[in-house]
Amino acid sequence: MQFKHPELLYALLLLIIPIIVHLFQLRRFQKVEFTNVQFLKNITLQTRKSSQLKKWLTLITRLLLLACVIIAFAQPFIANSDNFNAKSETVIYLDNSFSMQAKSSNGTLLNKAIQEIIETMDENEQITLFTNDDIFVNTTTKAIKNELIQLKHSSEQLSYDAVILKGKKAFSKDRSSVKNLVFISDFQQNDKPFNVVKDSLVTYKFVQLKPENTSNVAIDSVYISKVDVENLELTVTLNNQGKAIEALSVSLYNNDNLVAKSSVSIDNEATTVFTIPSNSAFSGRISIDDVNLQYDNSLFFNINERDFISVLAINESDDVFLQKLFTDDEFKYGSVAFNSLNYNDIENQNLIILNALKTIPNSLTMALKSFTDDGGTILIIPSKESNLSSYNQLFANNSLPSFNALNTNEKRITSINFSHPLLANVFDKKVNNFQYPKVNSFFPIGNSNGSSILNYEDGSPFLTQSNKAYVFSAALDEDNSNFKNSPLIVPVLYNIGKQSLKLPRLYYTIGKENKIDINTQLQQDDILTLAIDDTSIVPLQQTYTNKVELTTNEYPDKAGVLQVKNKDKTLQQLSYNYNRTESRLNYYDVSSLDAVDSNNSIATTIEDIKSATNVNELWKWFVIFALAFLVIEMLILRYFK
Numbered sequence: 001m002q003f004k005h006p007e008l009l010y011a012l013l014l015l016i017i018p019i020i021v022h023l024f025q026l027r028r029f030q031k032v033e034f035t036n037v038q039f040l041k042n043i044t045l046q047t048r049k050s051s052q053l054k055k056w057l058t059l060i061t062r063l064l065l066l067a068c069v070i071i072a073f074a075q076p077f078i079a080n081s082d083n084f085n086a087k088s089e090t091v092i093y094l095d096n097s098f099s100m101q102a103k104s105s106n107g108t109l110l111n112k113a114i115q116e117i118i119e120t121m122d123e124n125e126q127i128t129l130f131t132n133d134d135i136f137v138n139t140t141t142k143a144i145k146n147e148l149i150q151l152k153h154s155s156e157q158l159s160y161d162a163v164i165l166k167g168k169k170a171f172s173k174d175r176s177s178v179k180n181l182v183f184i185s186d187f188q189q190n191d192k193p194f195n196v197v198k199d200s201l202v203t204y205k206f207v208q209l210k211p212e213n214t215s216n217v218a219i220d221s222v223y224i225s226k227v228d229v230e231n232l233e234l235t236v237t238l239n240n241q242g243k244a245i246e247a248l249s250v251s252l253y254n255n256d257n258l259v260a261k262s263s264v265s266i267d268n269e270a271t272t273v274f275t276i277p278s279n280s281a282f283s284g285r286i287s288i289d290d291v292n293l294q295y296d297n298s299l300f301f302n303i304n305e306r307d308f309i310s311v312l313a314i315n316e317s318d319d320v321f322l323q324k325l326f327t328d329d330e331f332k333y334g335s336v337a338f339n340s341l342n343y344n345d346i347e348n349q350n351l352i353i354l355n356a357l358k359t360i361p362n363s364l365t366m367a368l369k370s371f372t373d374d375g376g377t378i379l380i381i382p383s384k385e386s387n388l389s390s391y392n393q394l395f396a397n398n399s400l401p402s403f404n405a406l407n408t409n410e411k412r413i414t415s416i417n418f419s420h421p422l423l424a425n426v427f428d429k430k431v432n433n434f435q436y437p438k439v440n441s442f443f444p445i446g447n448s449n450g451s452s453i454l455n456y457e458d459g460s461p462f463l464t465q466s467n468k469a470y471v472f473s474a475a476l477d478e479d480n481s482n483f484k485n486s487p488l489i490v491p492v493l494y495n496i497g498k499q500s501l502k503l504p505r506l507y508y509t510i511g512k513e514n515k516i517d518i519n520t521q522l523q524q525d526d527i528l529t530l531a532i533d534d535t536s537i538v539p540l541q542q543t544y545t546n547k548v549e550l551t552t553n554e555y556p557d558k559a560g561v562l563q564v565k566n567k568d569k570t571l572q573q574l575s576y577n578y579n580r581t582e583s584r585l586n587y588y589d590v591s592s593l594d595a596v597d598s599n600n601s602i603a604t605t606i607e608d609i610k611s612a613t614n615v616n617e618l619w620k621w622f623v624i625f626a627l628a629f630l631v632i633e634m635l636i637l638r639y640f641k
Helices: 006-023 038-073 109-120 145-149 160-169 320-325 343-348 362-373 388-397 489-499 602-613 619-639
Strands: 076-079 088-094 127-130 135-139 178-185 202-208 216-227 231-241 245-254 257-266 269-277 282-288 298-303 309-315 331-337 351-357 377-382 411-416 451-456 461-466 469-472 514-518 528-532 535-537 540-543 548-552 560-566 569-577 597-599 615-617
Touching: 006 038, 038 619, 088 109, 088 160, 109 145, 109 602, 160 178, 160 202, 178 602, 202 602, 216 282, 216 298, 231 245, 231 257, 231 282, 231 298, 245 269, 257 269, 269 282, 282 569, 298 560, 298 569, 309 343, 309 489, 320 331, 320 489, 343 362, 362 377, 362 388, 377 388, 377 489, 514 569, 528 548, 597 602
Parallel strands: 088 127, 088 178, 178 202, 202 597, 309 331, 309 351, 351 377, 377 469
Antiparallel strands: 076 615, 127 135, 216 231, 231 269, 245 257, 245 282, 282 298, 411 451, 451 461, 461 469, 514 548, 528 535, 528 560, 540 548, 560 569
């Protein structure tokens, strides 16, 4: 037992006063002679003994009464730990990701967590609370009660390492304070391993909320699987976690109009196909009926009126292979002999191909520099007779490595940079034993500031890229290379053409950086806006001569279809969907982590934190004891005869 004011215990020395009063009574008795009292001697003896006992009992009760009063004023208490006198800091992370939509016995996991925090936390206790997309610093549950009640699920999900780092930064630098980081989540599994390193200054309190069931059906993706003159086929991929479903309803909407409906049987994965017209714009939404997670029950997509990518080949060699690649269903391909080039045509293109030019005049070099500065893309295919000085001048303007003198040794093209954006999603797996194309001569490339896409067997680049410029290091005519007959030529040249104008995709993922080219020409001071419902914002954008490049990242923050507008005119529509990574309801077992205190109850965890720093105050008990002794004394004086 400890005392808040131990100096008051010196008052216990005053207890000697009543002892002295009782032991040394100054009152003296006088004897009075009285006849015939012999028969009263026994009664007198008994009365004197009773009087002495009454005095001792009164003395003891008074001493105890005074002692209890003095001890009560000294405020005794019992501490539950050695940290009772230290400052306590509590930081709470509340996971509001989409997986917290899973049902518990009392609503969703997120609603259950909010309710327990409000009911259990002292409403005036200072805490810091943060979620995946918000933070409340040095506040109280009373101050943020309304914000907690209205808290929405977030499409963002902080990694668990980021949560711990952010939580630790929220504490003060006072090393003597007791720091508790409360981590409230369902601890859904992700691709990264989960481990916590023990910290001597911070106590980790993990509260794992578990749903009643882990079944869920989600729309995974939508893609165009077939296109013909009149129709296109949309394939919808569905994932199921839980029991097999014999008949799951899948609906296709155009805007809010139901276009088609199908029923699928699904165990783990299933697909269904819808057919829609290919010659008209389509603002689509796929929807399923599932009572578990709600965010992945709809998927928006958009098919806009077709935009063609303008490609111009400037030739001094045969361009039949280019005509076969850049077909008129996606590209507006133009071909011109070098000596017939009209320089005014360059600025209206998205991709310029220099096909086997022997020399590049300075006028063309300057025109191509302006073209790339204005967002255009160039592809350079050299000739065996290329004038190196003119080529290297063009390369210098586009931060490309320079050509060295022609090397006539045969080389095989053996290495593919699978991670390069040009080849993303081209290969299902890395291929190392394909039929290697070769070249009979090539221009060795100097120190490269660019990014290699295809390499020779010695690691030197065959195709390299820097910003908006691509260059082959060897001529592609049949006398010099068989690359035209290689399967690699199709995805490489096709993707160079497709990426020269980033046309809108079927849909984009919220929370990722997306770059979209809008094929339009703006007047001076015009800007594009993104509008959904009654909300309109100006996104990050770069205006070029014949296109505008939009960049979206943090906006939009909810799934739906956005309109790209120039003033009141709608140019295109863009669809955004939530990331599907949280559709799988698989969870970590945090009880196996050694560096944390794990629990399934928020209330229990908060009470543990309170009891670690709180004290049991005993002064009230001593006041009660003092009153009790006062009552006992009064009873003794009144009824003890």
